[in-house]
Amino acid sequence: MNPVDSRLAELCAAHGLDAALVPRFRALLDGLAADPTAPTTVVDPTAAVEVHVADSLDGLGLPLVREARVVADIGAGAGFPGLVLALCLPGAQVSLVESVGRKCEFMGRLAAVAGVTNALPVHARAEAWPAGIGAHDLVTARALAPLTALVEYAAPLLAEDGHLVAWKGARDTAEEADGAAAAAATGMELVEVWPVPPRPGADRRHLHVFRKAEPTPSRFPRREGMARKRPITAA
Ligand SMILES: C[S@@+](CC[C@H](N)C(=O)[O-])C[C@H]1O[C@@H](n2cnc3c(N)ncnc32)[C@H](O)[C@@H]1O
Numbered sequence: 610m611n612p613v614d615s616r617l618a619e620l621c622a623a624h625g626l627d628a629a630l631v632p633r634f635r636a637l638l639d640g641l642a643a644d645p646t647a648p649t650t651v652v653d654p655t656a657a658v659e660v661h662v663a664d665s666l667d668g669l670g671l672p673l674v675r676e677a678r679v680v681a682d683i684g685a686g687a688g689f690p691g692l693v694l695a696l697c698l699p700g701a702q703v704s705l706v707e708s709v710g711r712k713c714e715f716m717g718r719l720a721a722v723a724g725v726t727n728a729l730p731v732h733a734r735a736e737a738w739p740a741g742i743g744a745h746d747l748v749t750a751r752a753l754a755p756l757t758a759l760v761e762y763a764a765p766l767l768a769e770d771g772h773l774v775a776w777k778g779a780r781d782t783a784e785e786a787d788g789a790a791a792a793a794a795t796g797m798e799l800v801e802v803w804p805v806p807p808r809p810g811a812d813r814r815h816l817h818v819f820r821k822a823e824p825t826p827s828r829f830p831r832r833e834g835m836a837r838k839r840p841i842t843a844a
Pocket residue numbers: 649683684685686687688689690706707708709712733734735736750751752753
């Protein structure tokens with residue numbers, strides 16, 4: 610077995626996934642490497658298995674991710690973590706929400722070559738997607754925005770009791786305080802900040818989990834761009 614397939618087999622075993630997923634993940638990695646328009650700098654399968662697959666699979670450490678049925682991966686880019694989660698959760702429907710059209714086209718091609726049938730690109734900004742309002746039990750986001758904006762984007766998209774899982778690096782007190790302020794304003798509450806067991810190249814990964822505890826006030830979502838231009842802050 611080549612090293613990438615060995616690593617995929619190891620990851621499947623570590624997460625209690627069927628080994629039949631190894632060739633599916635492999636097809637995803639091969640599709641990424643073969644497409645010169647891939648919107649990520651990490652395309653070599655040896656690196657991408659860590660940066661994209663292993664990192665996305667970390668979400669499975671949270672039972673609420675394994676149990677999710679209607680998922681929106683916002684700011685999906687090349688399709689991570691959304692495409693990996695879709696492969697692991699065949700009972701879930703995953704929307705890959707991305708504001709740039711050519712990235713949506715790329716994700717559509719990648720899903721097709723990897724045989725992912727339960728993930729669909731959505732060409733929209735997370736804060737300007739009326740069809741997504743109140744429809745999700747899980748919103749995921751990696752490398753998209755500060756926590757305050759992620760909470761503000763996610764709250765309207767979630768059904769009550771739904772969760773946001775934000776992939777973040779080292780903890781940042783100021784960013785977390787602003788995230789808490791956004792949560793208070795939007796009906797969300799912080800559930801936990803889970804320090805992911807370190808892996809080579811990812812020794813500071815934290816998953817921030819918020820729950821929609823109350824209805825989101827009708828002034829959300831705000832106009833496009835406002836969550837970044839005039840963020841909700843603690844100060
Ligand atoms: C740095 S990339 C991260 C992509 C992917 N989640 C990953 O970790 O590999 C952020 C992506 O979010 C998209 N984006 C930025 N603001 C957005 C918004 N408000 N709604 C949806 N997509 C957005 C960008 O076009 C970009 O593709």
